[in-house]
Amino acid sequence: MIKAEQKPFEEILEYLAPYGKILLSGCGACVTVCNAGGEKDGALLASALRMARRKMGKPIEILESTPARQCEPEFAQELTDTIGKVEAVLSVSCGVGVQTLARYFPATQIFPGVNTTFMGETVAHGVWEERCQACGNCILEKTAGICPIARCAKQLLNGPCGGSSKGKCEIKRETDCAWQLIYDRSKSLGQLHRLSAIIPAKQWGVESRDSGPRSIVREDLKV
Amino acid sequence: MSIFDPKIVAFCCEQSGVPAAEMAKTLKLKMPDNLELVPVPCSGRIETLYLLKALESGADGVVVFACYEENCRYLQGNIRLKGRVGYAKQIMAKIGLESERLEIFHVATNSGVKFTEILMQKVDQLRQLGPNPAK
Amino acid sequence: MYQTVYGGKYAAPAPINLKPEVLIIGGGVVGITIARELAREGMQVVIAENGESLGGGIRHLHFFYDRHTDVQQWLDDMIADVESTGNIIVHKGAQLKRLDGHLGCFQALIRTRDGGETVLSPSVLVLATGCITRPSAAMNGGDRVIGLSEMEKLLAGSRDVSLAWKGQPVKTVTYLLDRTNDDIKIDTVNAVKQSLILQEKGCRVAVVAGDLKVSASGMERLYRRAREKGVLFFKYDEPPVLSPTDDRVSVELQDMTILRKEERDTVSLLSDLVVTGETFTADPTAEELCRVIKLRPGTSGMLMDDNPQFQRVLSNRRGIFLAGACRFPQIVTESLSEAHAVVQEVKALLHPGAYTPANPVAEVDPRKCAVCYTCVRLCPHAAIGMEKHGERNVYAAPAVENDGTLWGAARIEPVACFGCGICAAECPARAITLYQ
Ligand code: SF4
Ligand code: SF4
Ligand code: SF4
Ligand code: SF4
Numbered sequence: 001m002i003k004a005e006q007k008p009f010e011e012i013l014e015y016l017a018p019y020g021k022i023l024l025s026g027c028g029a030c031v032t033v034c035n036a037g038g039e040k041d042g043a044l045l046a047s048a049l050r051m052a053r054r055k056m057g058k059p060i061e062i063l064e065s066t067p068a069r070q071c072e073p074e075f076a077q078e079l080t081d082t083i084g085k086v087e088a089v090l091s092v093s094c095g096v097g098v099q100t101l102a103r104y105f106p107a108t109q110i111f112p113g114v115n116t117t118f119m120g121e122t123v124a125h126g127v128w129e130e131r132c133q134a135c136g137n138c139i140l141e142k143t144a145g146i147c148p149i150a151r152c153a154k155q156l157l158n159g160p161c162g163g164s165s166k167g168k169c170e171i172k173r174e175t176d177c178a179w180q181l182i183y184d185r186s187k188s189l190g191q192l193h194r195l196s197a198i199i200p201a202k203q204w205g206v207e208s209r210d211s212g213p214r215s216i217v218r219e220d221l222k223v
Numbered sequence: 224m225s226i227f228d229p230k231i232v233a234f235c236c237e238q239s240g241v242p243a244a245e246m247a248k249t250l251k252l253k254m255p256d257n258l259e260l261v262p263v264p265c266s267g268r269i270e271t272l273y274l275l276k277a278l279e280s281g282a283d284g285v286v287v288f289a290c291y292e293e294n295c296r297y298l299q300g301n302i303r304l305k306g307r308v309g310y311a312k313q314i315m316a317k318i319g320l321e322s323e324r325l326e327i328f329h330v331a332t333n334s335g336v337k338f339t340e341i342l343m344q345k346v347d348q349l350r351q352l353g354p355n356p357a358k
Numbered sequence: 359m360y361q362t363v364y365g366g367k368y369a370a371p372a373p374i375n376l377k378p379e380v381l382i383i384g385g386g387v388v389g390i391t392i393a394r395e396l397a398r399e400g401m402q403v404v405i406a407e408n409g410e411s412l413g414g415g416i417r418h419l420h421f422f423y424d425r426h427t428d429v430q431q432w433l434d435d436m437i438a439d440v441e442s443t444g445n446i447i448v449h450k451g452a453q454l455k456r457l458d459g460h461l462g463c464f465q466a467l468i469r470t471r472d473g474g475e476t477v478l479s480p481s482v483l484v485l486a487t488g489c490i491t492r493p494s495a496a497m498n499g500g501d502r503v504i505g506l507s508e509m510e511k512l513l514a515g516s517r518d519v520s521l522a523w524k525g526q527p528v529k530t531v532t533y534l535l536d537r538t539n540d541d542i543k544i545d546t547v548n549a550v551k552q553s554l555i556l557q558e559k560g561c562r563v564a565v566v567a568g569d570l571k572v573s574a575s576g577m578e579r580l581y582r583r584a585r586e587k588g589v590l591f592f593k594y595d596e597p598p599v600l601s602p603t604d605d606r607v608s609v610e611l612q613d614m615t616i617l618r619k620e621e622r623d624t625v626s627l628l629s630d631l632v633v634t635g636e637t638f639t640a641d642p643t644a645e646e647l648c649r650v651i652k653l654r655p656g657t658s659g660m661l662m663d664d665n666p667q668f669q670r671v672l673s674n675r676r677g678i679f680l681a682g683a684c685r686f687p688q689i690v691t692e693s694l695s696e697a698h699a700v701v702q703e704v705k706a707l708l709h710p711g712a713y714t715p716a717n718p719v720a721e722v723d724p725r726k727c728a729v730c731y732t733c734v735r736l737c738p739h740a741a742i743g744m745e746k747h748g749e750r751n752v753y754a755a756p757a758v759e760n761d762g763t764l765w766g767a768a769r770i771e772p773v774a775c776f777g778c779g780i781c782a783a784e785c786p787a788r789a790i791t792l793y794q
């Protein structure tokens with residue numbers, strides 16, 4: 001799922017400075033799971049903001065709401081009445097949800113409360129790691145189910161660089177070398193021969209977002 | 224000039240803090256005047272939000288009376304609490320609240336005297352800090 | 359079954375029926391004792407024993423310290439009784455592979471070594487898997503240093519003949535204790551017990567210990583008798599030194615009867631045999647068992663740590679009990695009293711025929727649950743699982759109950775919940791309420 005973490009507190013305080021009444025909108029899905037913007041973390045942030053503003057002598061009123069998923073129009077629209085009552089919105093969903101609100105509420109400032117960080121996996125309770133960069137053309141079938149785009153610092157496609165040492169990456173010593181993982185897993189699966197096929201360079205300009213934002217259109221589904 | 228009488232919210236685990244408080248009461252030990260005791264079944268029940276809300280809604284200091292580590296009736300409660308208190312302190316630091324305004328104390332059922340001593344010391348400490356500027 | 363009512367209203371959990379059926383994992387002396395006593399109460403008992411025969415670790419014991427009964431004879435009588443009791447079923451070579459459910463309706467999958475599988479639905483589970491005795495790390499002294507259980511075997515094998523080791527007569531024996539284990543009394547008990555037998559056989563015996571642990575019933579008396587019979591006891595601070603001579607081992611230690619450290623002489627005990635404590639480790643299946651049963655492993659791989667807020671035989675899960683050496687190495691008397699304690703607990707729990715949660719219980723509002731697994735991971739009592747939930751409809755059109763197409767939500771089993779509130783405090787969706 002999408003992983004995010006709260007923005008620096010001062011940053012949030014700074015852009016909320018002009019406002020006296022806001023809505024803090026969380027999201028009940030991805031950011032709830034990574035403890036960044038669900039009902040609990042939204043309430044914590046709201047409480048902290050209220051206190052900080054009181055301490056500055058400029059109290060702020062904060063309404064709280066946590067739609068199940070902020071990136072669906074229907075859920076966003078549920079907020080219509082509440083948004084009518086406030087001067088601005090602080091959204092602690094990922095960047096997608098912030099933009100959904102921005103699209104539906106053209107007259108209201110929508111501020112992000114979290115930094116959307118990556119698409120990742122829960123490796124242990126409270127630990128999340130990046131796993132996919134949405135490159136647009138998945139090659140996991142060639143790499144034993146371990147992604148070199150998201151997990152190799154240099155996004156190498158055909159084996160490790162010269163800096164891979166004792167299974168660790170030279171860019172970040174505490175991180176596993178993705179290619180070591182790919183090799184080890186291929187070996188234990190008895191699939192090492194797959195690694196001898198050259199993986200062609202990716203067509204970044206075509207598949208990935210290098211040529212602008214991508215969209216998926218299913219004509220059959222359109223209404 | 225009247226002296227500042229700090230408001231303390233004390234969360235008490237029913238396995239340790241509550242009996243300790245009762246003992247203090249039976250012994251008629253001196254307690255702070257401005258004290259609110261909040262019993263919880265286990266210190267693990269205390270949400271991070273409760274700690275912040277207590278400060279937000281008027282407390283000058285928040286203390287938690289929990290069981291000694293490894294002594295939790297529910298095995299993990301006080302360990303989970305420790306993490307939450309740490310997180311709450313990070314948030315307090317961002318707001319600019321002194322870390323002394325929130326503290327865990329480990330007590331046993333028979334720690335009546337320790338219970339009041341801790342609270343009276345907290346009162347002194349909070350008097351020096353002054354009122355919670357964020358309430 | 360328990361029906362939830364949402365919207366802040368609390369429906370008191372309905373009682374759950376308890377059938378008098380018990381599954382015991384481990385057919386050692388503890389498992390057998392519990393089985394017999396519960397069967398006598400009319401309960402249906404199943405014993406799943408990992409080994410090929412009943413008996414377990416007590417097979418290595420031949421003498422009781424507190425009575426004259428022959429251990430193996432006593433055990434064989436009990437086993438014969440168990441195997442002929444109608445309401446006790448014994449599965450040998452059997453392991454617990456899966457456990458679902460909770461108090462009153464566990465679902466236990468037992469697999470035997472021949473590949474056979476049985477699914478049982480006991481109301482409660484008792485773990486009595488014991489522990490394993492291993493020779494401790496070699497000490498200087500060569501093959502004249504043996505473990506307590508080796509000496510036990512030697513004594514059992516030479517009841518009517520004089521003692522010999524590797525063809526040589528044994529005249530002097532020194533027990534060196536507290537080098538391997540420090541905080542358990544089992545070594546002291548066995549050493550004092552054996553030293554009395556040795557003494558009767560005309561051996562000269564010395565017991566060298568850091569601290570003698572005589573806190574078992576009757577042990578003070580046994581110790582006094584050993585002294586009266588001429589067993590020598592030495593205390594040490596500094597670990598004694600073992601040095602092999604041609605045909606013996608010399609145990610050298612400081613004479614602690616002299617108070618001033620500098621003036622102490624070295625006492626040297628020339629011994630035909632030196633007997634030491636052994637290492638106790640958890641049964642190799644313990645770790646896997648903890649995982650299957652969702653039990654908290656204790657320190658050093660044993661089951662469940664000591665916790666002053668907890669009664670000894672209780673586990674972190676309601677309806678699962680532990681007794682005997684699976685928690686820590688203990689003497690038979692201790693294990694038996696734990697076995698009796700389990701019997702009392704099981705009787706008290708099952709006797710009313712139903713269980714109604716009396717403590718506060720937590721409840722998930724499935725409409726808010728984000729299925730993040732936080733609560734499932736953090737509940738110390740394994741009371742939470744994920745279930746298909748009829749009421750969850752935040753993602754889909756109004757739901758049809760149990761049609762199998764819905765999102766799951768966490769569900770707390772009120773019977774298994776202890777009411778600590780940890781889940782409620784951690785749920786990032788604030789979907790959990792603790793009702794008090
Ligand atoms: S808004 Fe973002 S965080 Fe919320 S459901 Fe959509 S993708 Fe996930
Ligand atoms: S190859 Fe591309 S799509 Fe596949 S996991 Fe890696 S980044 Fe994601
Ligand atoms: S912690 Fe809350 S959101 Fe997560 S699974 Fe449990 S009930 Fe659902
Ligand atoms: S209240 Fe405690 S025991 Fe009950 S489900 Fe929650 S965490 Fe588990």
